[in-house]
Amino acid sequence: MENWKLSHTTKCYSCGKVADQIIEIYPNQALVKCINCNATRYYVIKKADIEDENSLKEEVGVKRKYDNWVLQKDIDCARCGHFGPQDILITENGIYVRCRHCGFTRYYRYHIHDPVGGK
Template identity: 55%
Template structure:
């Protein structure tokens, strides 16, 4: 499918899990979230349906970018997660706020405001065999 490109050692792969009802199989299952420097994936551990997101913009944003997503109406329930990690920008260990919706994924450092916005790109739903 899509090859993962690494830009040096800028960021290790982040892997998170969220127990949620899958949009495809409608079963409650771990949704595996992988975040890389230039792309991200959300894959259902039950049926394998995978949403692909690609990096669209980076910059310094205030916390309203996450709050705005909390206040928007969404087709599917958005997820708001946190991960403690070394920031790509400020190089300090800090909480990274992560918002995942049906159209985008946002990762923002609470320390310096460095933000990566990934846009939904493609959906892969494996055929049942």
């Protein structure tokens, strides 16, 4: 699996400003960093399994303090190798990445928040 980098403009969990959030996803961890305040949320891999699409739909429907971010990236699947959309769901509790072709899903659990981004 290659490393992914995405951007999503939304209200920052930390500073509350609307700004680009840089999302980096790696095989064993992920992070979300605000370009305005540099606050960084770190996530670690908890599980990788085949899941049906209902599991992601259920998570999207859960009401939380902060909005869920629903994203997509066209890329080769780490399991089946099929090039196509990977659904990405980012919540305050975790990050889900799911291949629409084979259902391979990685769940990254929220680990730690660095409010100043390592400064």
